[in-house]
Amino acid sequence: MARNKEFDEKEVLEKAMGLFLAQGYEKTSMQELVEHMGIHRRSLYDTFGDKHALFMQALTLYQHQMDDRLAKAALKSSSALAGIALIFNAMIDKDPEEPKGCLFVNTAVELGPRDTEAEQAAGKGFGSLETRLRELIIKGQQQGEIPDGLDASIAAENLHNSLLGIRVLARTSASRDKLRRIKEASLAALR
Structure with a gap:
């Protein structure tokens, strides 16, 4: 007779995602995953597959969480520029309890x-x-907040590059003030 799972899959997957974020894929052992997730090794394999399959599921969950976080930031904004600023802030002002990066x-x-x-x-x-x-830049152009002559795709690439830099710097001892200055310089390019 099959046993019922005694754990919430999403909850333990979030724990695995946090460990992968904190330590990386290679450094995270199966034993650490079992201990951190609070499930038996057999349950881990039966539910998620091997370490790589678990990692890929963690990446998918991270994608959903990031999409949700960015959508909320954009929806809360009063304008396109405010939405872009909120996206930057979401990367800069992460909860200190969350793993960096x-x-x-x-x-x-x-x-x-x-x-x-x-x-x-x-x-x-x-x-x-x-x-x-890019969608926010186009919205800003339609609202007259961002110049029409700006190529939305190129501007989005540049903003994304700045956000990638912020995400890398967030793993270091870089101050939030420095990250905010990078944000402001990036937003200034849209005005």
Whole structure:
């Protein structure tokens, strides 16, 4: 007779995602995952597959959470520029209890050169953010807040590049003031 799961899949997947974000893929052992997730090794394999399959599911969950976070930031904004600023702030003002950095950036750097599936997942995350930025720039142009002559795709690429830099610097001892200055310089390019 099959046993019922004694854990919430999303909850334990979030724990795995947090551990991967804090330590990276290679440094995180299966034993650490089992202990951190609070489930038995057999349950981990039965539910999520091997370590790589678990990591890919963690990347998918991270993608959903980032999309949700960015959508909320954009919806809360009174204007396109305010929405873009909120996206930057969401990257800068993360809860100090959350692991620093970005799982997509970490994945691209650590696994991208040798793991096509992980590189594609990180690329999808990057593309989603860049698309959101381009949409906001176009909205700002339609509202007269951002100059029409600005190429929305190129501007989104540049903003995304700044956000990637912020995500990397967030893992270091860089101050939030420095990150905010980068944000302000990036937003100034849109005016």
